[in-house]
Amino acid sequence: xxxxxxxxxxxxxxxxxxxxxxxxxxxxxxxxxxxxxxxxxxxxxxxxxxxxxxxxxxxxxxxxxxxxxxxxxxxxxxxxxxxxxxxxxxxxxxxxxxxxxxxxxxxxxxxxxxxxxxxxxxxxxxxxxxxxxxxxxxxxxxxxxxxxxxxxxxxxxxxxxxxxxxxxxxxxxxxxxxxxxxxxxxxxxxxxxxxxxxxxxxxxxxxxxxxxxxxxxxxxxxxxxxxxxxxxxxxxxxxxxxxxxxxxxxxxxxxxxxxxxxxxxxxxxxxxxxxxxxxxxxxxxxxxxxxxxxxxxxxxxxxxxxxxxxxxxxxxxxxxxxxxxxxxxxxxxxxxxxxxxxxxxxxxxxxxxxxxxxxxxxxxxxxxxxxxxxxxxxxxxxxxxxxxxxxxxxxxxxxxxxxxxxxxxxxxxxxxxxxxxxxxxxxxxxxxxxxxxxxxxxxxxxxxxxxxxxxxxxxxxxxxxxxxxxxxxxxxxxxxxxxxxxxxxxxxxxxxxxxxxxxxxxxxxxxxxxxxxxxxxxxxxxxxxxxxxxxxxxxxxxxxxxxxxxxxxxxxxxxxxxxxxxxxxxxxxxxxxxxxxxxxxxxxxxxxxxxxxxxxxxxxxxxxxxxxxxxxxxxxxxxxxxxxxxxxxxxxxxxxxxxxxxxxxxxxxxxxxxxxxxxxxxxxxxxxxxxxxx
Numbered sequence: 105x106x107x108x109x110x111x112x113x114x115x116x117x118x119x120x121x122x123x124x125x126x127x128x129x130x131x132x133x134x135x136x137x138x139x140x141x142x143x144x145x146x147x148x149x150x151x152x153x154x155x156x157x158x159x160x161x162x163x164x165x166x167x168x169x170x171x172x173x174x175x176x177x178x179x180x181x182x183x184x185x186x187x188x189x190x191x192x193x194x195x196x197x198x199x200x201x202x203x204x205x206x207x208x209x210x211x212x213x214x215x216x217x218x219x220x221x222x223x224x225x226x227x228x229x230x231x232x233x234x235x236x237x238x239x240x241x242x243x244x245x246x247x248x249x250x251x252x253x254x255x256x257x258x259x260x261x262x263x264x265x266x267x268x269x270x271x272x273x274x275x276x277x278x279x280x281x282x283x284x285x286x287x288x289x290x291x292x293x294x295x296x297x298x299x300x301x302x303x304x305x306x307x308x309x310x311x312x313x314x315x316x317x318x319x320x321x322x323x324x325x326x327x328x329x330x331x332x333x334x335x336x337x338x339x340x341x342x343x344x345x346x347x348x349x350x351x352x353x354x355x356x357x358x359x360x361x362x363x364x365x366x367x368x369x370x371x372x373x374x375x376x377x378x379x380x381x382x383x384x385x386x387x388x389x390x391x392x393x394x395x396x397x398x399x400x401x402x403x404x405x406x407x408x409x410x411x412x413x414x415x416x417x418x419x420x421x422x423x424x425x426x427x428x429x430x431x432x433x434x435x436x437x438x439x440x441x442x443x444x445x446x447x448x449x450x451x452x453x454x455x456x457x458x459x460x461x462x463x464x465x466x467x468x469x470x471x472x473x474x475x476x477x478x479x480x481x482x483x484x485x486x487x488x489x490x491x492x493x494x495x496x497x498x499x500x501x502x503x504x505x506x507x508x509x510x511x512x513x514x515x516x517x518x519x520x521x522x523x524x525x526x527x528x529x530x531x532x533x534x535x536x537x538x539x540x541x542x543x544x545x546x547x548x549x550x551x552x553x554x555x556x557x558x559x560x561x562x563x564x565x566x567x568x569x570x571x572x573x574x575x576x577x578x579x580x581x582x583x584x585x586x587x588x589x590x591x592x593x594x595x596x597x598x599x600x601x602x603x604x605x606x607x608x609x610x611x612x613x614x615x616x617x618x619x620x621x622x623x624x625x626x627x628x629x630x631x632x633x634x635x636x637x638x639x640x641x642x643x644x645x646x647x648x649x650x651x652x653x654x655x656x657x658x659x660x661x662x663x664x665x666x667x668x669x670x671x672x673x674x675x676x677x678x679x680x681x682x683x684x685x686x687x688x689x690x691x692x693x694x695x696x697x698x699x700x701x702x703x704x705x706x707x708x709x710x711x712x713x714x715x716x717x718x719x720x721x722x723x724x725x726x727x728x729x730x731x732x733x734x735x736x737x738x739x740x741x742x743x744x745x746x747x748x749x750x751x752x753x754x755x756x757x758x759x760x761x762x763x764x765x766x767x768x769x770x771x772x773x774x775x776x777x778x779x780x781x782x
């Protein structure tokens with residue numbers, strides 16, 4: 105389900121996991137499975153293939169995936185578990201208005217292909233007719249503002265989240281939008297692959313207009329209008345790299361100044377239509393694209409703006425309508441953009457829809473059945489051990505002054521830790537579910553926006569809020585609350601195994617924990633203090649020394665060729681790469697602390713130190729299509745799985761020692777050229 109509103113300043117790490125296995129029966133085992141490896145490859149030449157080659161060979165890409173890795177395998181397992189929970193509810197009569205009724209109604213509306221195909225474009229025809237009948241721009245602007253609540257994008261949007269310089273309080277924040285392709289480079293780059301995507305996008309726009317009942321000539325005209333408007337926005341939009349800079353995306357002002365500086369937009373009408381009242385102050389995240397949005401509303405013709413509004417409607421709605429409309433949407437976004445060969449089965453789309461609309465309701469059922477309290481307790485112990493190790497790493501750094509070290513320790517000690525599931529569950533009583541699929545999606549979007557306004561506008565930040573549902577296979581660090589969160593979904597094999605030894609768990613979930621902690625001190629997170637406020641708390645010269653060391657990582661990844669002629673973006677991925685580096689360093693120290701005095705025991709033919717690094721590498725195993733590599737390289741702040749192994753480990757001295765890596769090995773980096781931060 106597409107949610108376009110809640111955009112907190114969160115450094116979220118995306119992990120890929122391996123399918124669950126029956127490790128519990130093996131006792132305190134090695135955790136790693138030698139069948140996942142390819143021992144014909146020397147670890148110093150290609151550690152990714154050495155550690156993951158067997159898994160990669162045995163798990164070819166499925167047609168529905170652009171990338172299929174251990175992450176997707178674990179998500180599939182979770183989906184099947186959740187499907188069982190949902191279908192048991194959906195098969196029975198439920199009390200009207202109950203959570204069970206809402207879960208059942210959402211699931212069944214997705215599964216009812218007959219109704220969707222019979223209705224075709226009908227669910228949005230009334231809106232299309234309304235747009236096309238509007239007599240002036242003011243009337244059209246009121247429509248565009250109001251439908252933001254429905255999940256239909258416009259040239260800009262807003263969310264309410266922590267004020268980065270007053271982190272205890274929420275602030276309304278306006279952000280750039282208007283790019284259906286999601287990223288400015290798709291409109292501006294002139295390389296052959298990007299030009300091809302633009303041409304396919306033009307065909308998709310025209311096709312969708314015709315499927316919505318417009319003539320071929322009108323569809324072509326509106327296609328050109330949409331491309332012109334979106335390209336104008338792209339030319340002024342911030343790049344994915346610049347969007348990572350918190351200071352560059354923070355421009356606080358009084359409401360009166362917004363009205364004066366961005367006078368081309370009728371702000372009183374806008375906030376009335378979206379349901380926000382009493383705006384006294386706010387932040388404009390990206391001024392240049394917001395100014396351009398105002399110019400577009402002034403300069404473009406009424407007819408062109410109508411076409412743009414119809415476009416955003418039918419593009420947003422297509423995945424939730426008939427098979428033919430959804431199929432055409434998939435042909436572009438799935439096949440052209442990502443290289444997928446076929447859509448997911450309907451039951452998976454239904455599970456995703458329920459998760460999107462009622463995520464915490466599903467999460468509550470999930471943890472009751474699948475998440476043992478013993479796992480939560482052991483995870484909390486691991487987190488405490490990692491905090492100790494990170495404190496040790498901070499104190500050992502010669503490049504950091506004693507003043508900065510003391511403040512860094514204060515920030516570390518102030519971390520809020522969330523494990524498994526929230527203590528306070530979301531209230532869905534005002535959410536109405538019971539119509540067709542599209543109506544249910546619209547209602548869930550309206551519910552989310554109304555909840556955000558009700559709970560956050562002119563109110564303090566709720567430190568108990570979770571930004572991920574418990575069943576999510578992921579983790580995050582939020583700089584404004586200085587919190588790390590590990591949902592129940594990630595706390596299973598191969599990241600976390602109650603039956604495996606410390607070498608495995610510290611190499612897997614331990615690195616995840618260290619990764620999220622290190623986000624508090626990466627190129628973005630380091631700008632936030634222990635209270636979550638954006639301010640410079642580093643001693644004189646320490647910031648410059650950090651940046652010089654981080655530059656080594658940036659330039660190293662810039663040199664990686666991910667496809668012929670396409671290099672990784674070391675600046676865009678710097679924060680995640682630094683967090684991987686820090687996670688490895690901190691987790692390895694915590695592992696050595698936890699096993700100090702123990703006699704090393706080989707398991708599956710590998711020492712504890714070797715198993716630590718194998719456990720880390722195994723979670724990144726995947727197969728991926730070239731189209732997806734290209735797309736992720738443009739937009740994703742995470743490096744590709746292969747390079748989170750082959751790019752990260754050569755900067756870790758302990759990895760060289762564990763596997764006897766020498767300068768004759770392909771991955772060898774001279775000591776003086778390695779990243780040296782943590």
